[in-house]
Amino acid sequence: MDQQLHVFVTVAEMENFSRAAEELHMTQPAVSQYIQSFERTMGTKLLERSNKFVRLNKAGEIVYHHAKEILGLYTKMHYLIDDLTNKTSGPLSIGASYTFGEYVLPHVIAKMYRKYPLITPTITIGNTKDVANLVLGHQLEVGIVEGEFKDKNLLIEPFAVDSMYLVTSPKHRLAQKNGEINISELAEETWIVRENGSGTREATEKMFRTCEIIPKKTLEFGSTQLIKESVEAGLGISLLSYWAIRKECSIGSLNVLNVKQLPITREFSIVLRSPFQTKALNVFLELLRESKAIPDL
Incomplete structure (x- = not known):
């Protein structure tokens, strides 16, 4: 069959x-x-x-x-049985939301590859909702998602904390302002946000509700890299993860605003469909948990 x-x-x-x-x-x-x-x-x-x-x-x-x-289940069963007698090796299908997948995961994979070169990972990048659905459908062994994610059919384990900052172009008028800015002052600005289903979008919407502001204008882009380039070009402002902006801030192409209510934090979580794990997945999860908290700027 x-x-x-x-x-x-x-x-x-x-x-x-x-x-x-x-x-x-x-x-x-x-x-x-x-x-x-x-x-x-x-x-x-x-x-x-x-x-x-x-x-x-x-x-x-x-x-x-x-x-x-x-x-997917048949393949996983095969590798679980194979793991009982053989060294850590074989394929490992990983999914991650954009921020973690593009800016953190490569470093975890590189560390794993140095220690366990016989593991062959494949990586799928998508928004939080897409990654979770692929894990639910047994098409991914593990997912890393952003924000307050819940699903009764998945095993969910928060493992890292991310800090999020408001960024502008260095030439933006707010970048020249001295002293602390109240976020309510920014309602007139053009906000560049991620698409619905994204953990970054969820964090941004939560900030809007908490601070009771309604932006006058928002632009929705489906890529963090596109948002960063647009902010740098002076198109608007955006709330982004530390990991996504650390290089640009270090070279001065993006500016972090000194905002009273920021940074805000959110969690990254591991999502699994089954408690049964291959050796390759166990190794990856151990390295992932070692990443711990993500530092501030």
């Missing part, structure tokens, strides 16, 4: 029998036979076929979604 699932998922993703056969190192007739046998087992057609494409029908979409989960 696992081979049938693998062939079915490959055909669905390639949308073509010939390309799927190449990917699977099989003949096209063999792929077709697997699909026909699988459809007989399921009792219904799963694919719409034409001369130009192969696409999932409604039943196929349901089977494809669950097949991905089943194959």
Whole structure:
């Protein structure tokens, strides 16, 4: 059954029998036979076929979604058993929200690779909601998310604290101001924020509510790097993580405002679907927990 699932998922993703056969190192007739046998087992057609494409029908979409989960669990089971007798090695699928994934995770991975070169990590970067959903679907073994995240179907472990600061261009009028700024003074500014589902956006919205301000204008960008470049260009101001801005602040391309209510803090959390862990995942989690609190500027 696992081979049938693998062939079915490959055909669905390639949308073509010939390309799927190449990917699977099989003949096209063999792929077709697997699909026909699988459809007989399921009792219904799963694919719409034409001369130009192969696409999932409604039943196929349901089977494809669950097949991905089943194959993920099968692979994890295999490596858990293999770990009982072999040294720490093998693949490790990691997901992380943008801030941690782009600015902190590379350093953790580098440290792991120096100690355990036989571990082969793959990294998926997305917003908090996307990463959590991939862990729920068994498509990632572990996720690192931002903010006050909760889900009764996931094991959630806060492990690090992040400080967030308000940044402007060094040429911005507020950067020239002496003394402490009250955040309520900034309602007239253009705020550049992340998209909904992002931990950084959640922290920004929470700050707006706590400080009882309604920004006159907001711009929504889907990338922290794009936000930093836009702030540096003088387009607006933004609340960003210490890890995201430390290089720019050290060279003077971004300026941290002295705001009365800041910095604010938030947590990074580890999210897992299952308590059963491979040796590779255990090693990664140990290194992750060693990161502890994230320092202030």
